[in-house]
C-alpha cells in the first residue's frame with residue numbers, strides 16, 4: 180500500500196463550539212456551492228448548526244472542526260448524527276457537512292476529520308455510517324471509496340411535507 184505524505188501536525192481536530200458558528204457557516208457555503216441540491220442560506224445554515232450543537236450536547240450528534248494550531252482558524256468540518264436503524268437493531272449515523280476550505284484540500288485534513296467522526300460513531304454504538312454525495316462530485320466519491328465506503332442499491336428520495344400531494 181502506498182502511504183501518501185500529508186502533514187497535519189499544525190492542525191487540531193476538536194469538537195465545535197458556538198464560537199465556531201461563523202466559520203462553519205462559511206465552510207458550508209463553500210460546500211453547497213458544489214451541491215446544487217442545497218441552497219446557500221447562511222441564516223438557515225447557522226440555525227441548523229445551532230440545532231446540531233444542541234443535539235451534540237444531548238449525545239446523539241457530533242460536530243468536529245479542524246483548526247489551525249497557530250491562528251486558531253477553522254479550516255474544515257464534518258458532522259455525524261444518529262438515527263435508529265431497525266435493520267441494524269442499533270443506531271446508524273448520517274455523516275454530513277464534510278468540507279475542507281479550498282486552499283487546504285489535499286493535505287490530509289479531510290482524512291483526519293473523517294477518522295474523528297468515525298471514532299465518535301464507534302464509541303456511541305453506531306454500527307453503520309452513511310452519507311449522500313453529489314453524483315458528479317468525482318473527487319469526493321474517490322475520497323470515500325479509497326477509505327472503504329461502498330455504494331448501495333438504495334436511491335435517495337425527498338419531499339417537503341407542505342408540498343406532499345394526497346393520493
Ligand SMILES: CC(C)(COP(=O)(O)OP(=O)(O)OC[C@H]1O[C@@H](n2cnc3c(N)ncnc32)[C@H](O)[C@@H]1OP(=O)(O)O)[C@@H](O)C(=O)NCCC(=O)NCCS
Pocket residue numbers: 185210213277278279280283284285286287288289290291311312313316318319321322325
Ligand atoms: C473531500 C474533502 C473533504 C477531502 O478533504 P481533503 O483534506 O482534501 O482530503 P485529504 O487530503 O485527507 O485526502 C486527499 C484525498 O481527497 C481527494 N480529494 C477530493 N477532493 C479534493 C480536492 N478538491 N483537492 C485535493 N484532494 C481532493 C484526493 O483525491 C485524495 O484522495 P486519495 O487519498 O484517495 O488519493 C475536501 O477535498 C473537500 O472539502 N472537497 C470539497 C467539498 C466536498 O466535496 N465534500 C464532500 C461532500 S460529500
